[in-house]
């Protein structure tokens with residue numbers, strides 16, 4: 055038994071999530087591999103005489119007012135001694151791998167979230183490793199020492215709050231929001247900082263005089279759903295510091311120490327209604343959103359699913375062998391189905407998920423949670439060849455034929471995935487996830503998309 059530490063008093067299974075963000079990633083890569091640049095204002099991006107934008111700038115350059123996204127010419131005006139350089143994507147990939155390796159030496163559940171940020175799940179391992187804030191501090195200093203990359207670490211009980219906590223620690227620090235303090239922490243935070251709130255939604259919220267996460271947390275779910283569809287429900291949760299999205303390990307080290315991309319055995323998505331939900335269309339919309347998220351992940355791994363499980367928890371759902379301390383899973387009502395053929399199509403998965411939901415006992419009690427798991431995952435195949443190699447199908451398939459219908463769904467999935475990879479998940483949502491009010495038509499296939507510009 056280890057000595058007690060800061061996390062010892064937390065209830066068992068309290069989620070301890072770390073979010074690591076590399077400070078000025080591309081500029082830091084250049085400073086790490088070229089000692090002459092250390093301590094100097096470094097700007098990665100277009101050369102100063104062009105109209106190009108600053109992609110990344112060191113903190114020395116930021117001190118002169120340079121920011122990512124600024125015109126290179128403006129950056130040079132503000133910081134005449136800045137050293138402009140092109141980024142090196144190979145070197146950047148190398149640094150990212152070094153960091154992932156180091157993180158895996160601390161904890162097995164590591165998710166590479168984007169180019170330069172990572173999640174580590176320490177849930178259940180702080181007894182062994184020490185308090186999350188101590189682990190984070192050790193990670194931060196060993197990453198700096200061994201890879202020369204400065205990182206900031208945010209710690210909280212979920213992804214959203216950990217990410218936001220990190221902003222307090224920038225650059226090069228560690229910041230923690232203790233469990234139970236999420237809502238107070240978020241109360242005065244500008245609503246635009248919440249993941250999922252971009253210009254379009256932020257502008258609309260501002261027109262309702264909603265400026266902080268605290269303001270947003272006070273709006274009823276009904277109003278948010280009517281205005282923003284499922285995303286409104288998700289944002290409502292986030293504004294209250296609720297975010298059940300799991301950490302999904304993306305990498306692992308094999309027996310010989312080689313870093314390999316990890317393929318998941320199942321993909322699970324859950325959402326909690328706070329307060330509980332009685333309206334069927336909101337429950338269905340949330341399930342549709344979960345299907346979208348899971349299917350996006352599925353295709354990102356090049357997988358298809360052979361089986362789907364849908365779960366529902368009513369407020370009064372109790373396990374038969376009720377024990378007060380019993381963890382959550384036994385409180386689900388669940389049903390699953392093997393698909394006739396493995397699929398990676400959002401539309402197909404949604405149709406199955408919807409019919410599974412309809413098969414669950416329908417009661418008057420309010421719904422506390424809804425969830426979905428994709429199981430029996432396998433490599434997906436065939437589609438790409440079919441899309442490009444068989445022009446006869448495109449001209450020959452009549453409008454309503456199942457093949458052309460499926461092809462169009464598949465093309466839509468691919469187009470949306472590409473947009474989401476570039477601009478973030480919330481950029482586009484399927485019509486089934488949305489309310490009636492904010493729908494825009496897209497193409498002939500009957501789908502309606504909305505395109506708020508969402509920041510990550």
Ligand SMILES: [Mg+2]
Nearest residue numbers: 075076077170
């Ligand atoms: Mg960064």
